[in-house]
Amino acid sequence: MCCSRVVVCWLLISSALAALAASAPEGCKKLSVDSDWPSVDVWNTELKGNEPRGPQKSWTAPDYTFEASRVPHVQTAVKFAAKHNVRLSVINSGHDYVARNDAPSGIRLSVTDLKGIRILESFQPTPKGAESVDKTTKVNTIKPIAGKQAAVTIGAGITIDELNKALKPSNLYAIGAAHGSVSVAGGWAQSGGHAPLSSYYGLGVDQVLEYKVVTANGSLVIANPTNNQDLFWALRGGGPSTFGVVVEATVKVHPFPKIISYSFWLNTTDYDDTHSIFTPAAYLFSQLPRLNKENGIQGYYYIHRNALSANWLIPNEFANASAIIAAMDPIIAKMTAMPGINAKSLIKIPPTVLNTTALGSLQSGDGGQSSSIPPKPPAHLVRRHGPGEMRAMAKGNIAMDSRLLGADELTHPDLAKALEKAIGTLPNAQLRNHLTGGGAVLKNDPNTSVLPAWRKTYVHMIAAAAAGEPNLQAMRDISPNMGAYVNEASVKNPNWKHDFWGANYAKLAELKTKWDPDFVFYVTPGINADLMEVKEGRLCRVKGAPAKLAQDMAPKSDNANEGEHEKARTSWPLLYMGKGVPPKMVAGAKGM
Numbered sequence: 001m002c003c004s005r006v007v008v009c010w011l012l013i014s015s016a017l018a019a020l021a022a023s024a025p026e027g028c029k030k031l032s033v034d035s036d037w038p039s040v041d042v043w044n045t046e047l048k049g050n051e052p053r054g055p056q057k058s059w060t061a062p063d064y065t066f067e068a069s070r071v072p073h074v075q076t077a078v079k080f081a082a083k084h085n086v087r088l089s090v091i092n093s094g095h096d097y098v099a100r101n102d103a104p105s106g107i108r109l110s111v112t113d114l115k116g117i118r119i120l121e122s123f124q125p126t127p128k129g130a131e132s133v134d135k136t137t138k139v140n141t142i143k144p145i146a147g148k149q150a151a152v153t154i155g156a157g158i159t160i161d162e163l164n165k166a167l168k169p170s171n172l173y174a175i176g177a178a179h180g181s182v183s184v185a186g187g188w189a190q191s192g193g194h195a196p197l198s199s200y201y202g203l204g205v206d207q208v209l210e211y212k213v214v215t216a217n218g219s220l221v222i223a224n225p226t227n228n229q230d231l232f233w234a235l236r237g238g239g240p241s242t243f244g245v246v247v248e249a250t251v252k253v254h255p256f257p258k259i260i261s262y263s264f265w266l267n268t269t270d271y272d273d274t275h276s277i278f279t280p281a282a283y284l285f286s287q288l289p290r291l292n293k294e295n296g297i298q299g300y301y302y303i304h305r306n307a308l309s310a311n312w313l314i315p316n317e318f319a320n321a322s323a324i325i326a327a328m329d330p331i332i333a334k335m336t337a338m339p340g341i342n343a344k345s346l347i348k349i350p351p352t353v354l355n356t357t358a359l360g361s362l363q364s365g366d367g368g369q370s371s372s373i374p375p376k377p378p379a380h381l382v383r384r385h386g387p388g389e390m391r392a393m394a395k396g397n398i399a400m401d402s403r404l405l406g407a408d409e410l411t412h413p414d415l416a417k418a419l420e421k422a423i424g425t426l427p428n429a430q431l432r433n434h435l436t437g438g439g440a441v442l443k444n445d446p447n448t449s450v451l452p453a454w455r456k457t458y459v460h461m462i463a464a465a466a467a468g469e470p471n472l473q474a475m476r477d478i479s480p481n482m483g484a485y486v487n488e489a490s491v492k493n494p495n496w497k498h499d500f501w502g503a504n505y506a507k508l509a510e511l512k513t514k515w516d517p518d519f520v521f522y523v524t525p526g527i528n529a530d531l532m533e534v535k536e537g538r539l540c541r542v543k544g545a546p547a548k549l550a551q552d553m554a555p556k557s558d559n560a561n562e563g564e565h566e567k568a569r570t571s572w573p574l575l576y577m578g579k580g581v582p583p584k585m586v587a588g589a590k591g592m
């Protein structure tokens with residue numbers, strides 16, 4: 001960690017200015033302009049190894065970055081933030097869409113380097129917790145024992161790609177985000193966590209058997225079904241960077257699955273017809289609960305204004321090619337016969353057994369939700385993780401909107417109209433439907449605090465576009481009892497407490513007060529976020545009752561980093577050109 005002379009001068013000047021200033025107002029976090037801001041000496045003795053922002057860096061960044069490679073580093077940073085009442089934000093893989101991994105003051109604690117993997121034949125919760133790992137832990141192999149739930153203990157910075165590479169020699173598999181460089185124990189497993197095979201194995205929160213957590217007073221705490229059960233419950237869905245810093249997790253692992261993939265594409269006869277696609281789109285939705293239950297069909301389904309496509313994944317006992325064809329053919333025949341649909345545009349990639357390499361590519365960090373049609377990495381992630389990026393970079397909010405949809409919504413009589421309204425007119429708008437619910441996701445584990453609507457969910461719909469703010473109000477209108485997945489949502493989602501945590505919010509709010517009464521951790525959207533407010537750049541306790549924002553939105557984040565749209569993904573349909581399909585069938589070509 002470097003500290004140039006310019007930075008030292010800057011810090012001395014800041015300290016001198018602080019000496020002339022007033023102290024932080026009561027109930028507020030300190031800023032570097034306050035007289036009671038810790039001196040440079042204090043920073044350097046109590047948080048050794050910190051990296052100051054300095055004047056040359058953007059003011060959107062916090063004052064100090066601190067990288068933890070061992071658990072005591074996390075404890076030191078949390079204790080420092082609590083003792084000196086400065087802001088603390090936590091960053092891991094840097095994939096956050098809703099701007100919770102950074103703040104414009106205080107310490108940014110990076111946990112990316114908390115590594116280590118130990119595979120376990122089975123796991124029994126104890127007060128001591130699983131044997132700890134760190135980056136020197138040598139990955140072991142095991143022979144899974146029939147009838148026993150195998151598990152793995154991982155450092156919080158382990159990504160799903162790293163984990164599955166380590167599990168493969170034991171012929172085991174863990175679920176995680178579809179993008180391989182998302183961490184497992186960070187935002188994904190603390191907020192819900194859907195995955196290419198979550199319909200088969202359950203949500204991310206369902207996988208967790210134990211967390212090790214540094215809580216607001218800097219203690220290292222074991223949270224599992226027999227120790228600190230309330231914290232264990234809160235961390236399994238209550239949201240990240242709210243109850244503590246997770247430093248390790250022990251999660252379920254599964255025998256490496258056999259998977260068949262199946263994909264198809266369909267578009268309108270007239271490229272400018274932005275109406276006809278929604279009737280077949282709604283019809284396909286209506287079939288998903290049955291296809292999921294009877295044929296184990298899960299995966300990803302994309303709707304464009306004039307086309308739709310699906311990439312299904314069918315695991316293990318469901319992976320039967322003729323059964324998939326028999327289930328899908330009549331549905332596709334009905335869709336292609338609908339008015340305005342070009343039957344000749346149909347492309348089917350027949351059931352294909354994914355070899356182990358292709359399955360790896362589902363989570364290989366290439367954004368790969370479709371192994372048969374691999375998309376390019378989204379540009380903003382290349383910048384986060386590409387050459388020259390030494391670590392995850394904090395970004396601001398990325399415009400999107402989302403809604404969880406259950407069987408009632410997928411068979412709703414007004415669904416086609418709602419879809420047409422929902423996709424709107426923004427450039428390159430898409431409805432990205434994650435058929436990652438259903439199946440095991442529907443089985444409620446009362447020991448999780450994830451939004452209860454997940455347990456009715458088949459489809460997590462995300463609206464995205466190349467510019468502007470997607471708005472799924474039309475979907476909210478037909479799904480008043482559902483909600484949205486907080487990790488991939490609009491930060492302007494109305495009725496935020498109901499929609500992100502539902503009936504679990506009240507208990508989560510009590511537990512937030514119990515485990516972090518002084519808001520050492522603060523994120524928005526997050527539990528009790530409305531008890532704090534940002535006033536003139538300073539995070540302070542709200543005096544009196546929290547103000548209700550228009551439409552009951554969560555308080556606006558003061559993370560001022562640039563957000564961006566996922567422009568790169570708008571090129572997905574064009575990938576069909578590479579599959580030997582005549583260009584006239586490609587969306588974008590006139591006269592199809």
Ligand SMILES: Cc1cc2nc3c(=O)[nH]c(=O)nc-3n(C[C@H](O)[C@H](O)[C@H](O)COP(=O)(O)OP(=O)(O)OC[C@H]3O[C@@H](n4cnc5c(N)ncnc54)[C@H](O)[C@@H]3O)c2cc1C
Binds near residue numbers: 092101194240244378
């Ligand atoms: C390209 C892409 C693909 C995605 N695919 C999926 C998907 O398939 N399924 C899905 O469910 N989600 C997916 N997501 C969303 C992802 O789950 C969230 O962005 C998640 O919050 C990322 O967590 P992270 O820790 O890896 O990232 P970060 O941005 O580093 O952190 C996210 C949040 O978690 C907090 N946090 C991180 N680590 C810890 C910790 N150890 N203890 C406490 N708090 C912590 C941070 O403070 C922040 O609030 C995707 C996101 C992207 C950008």
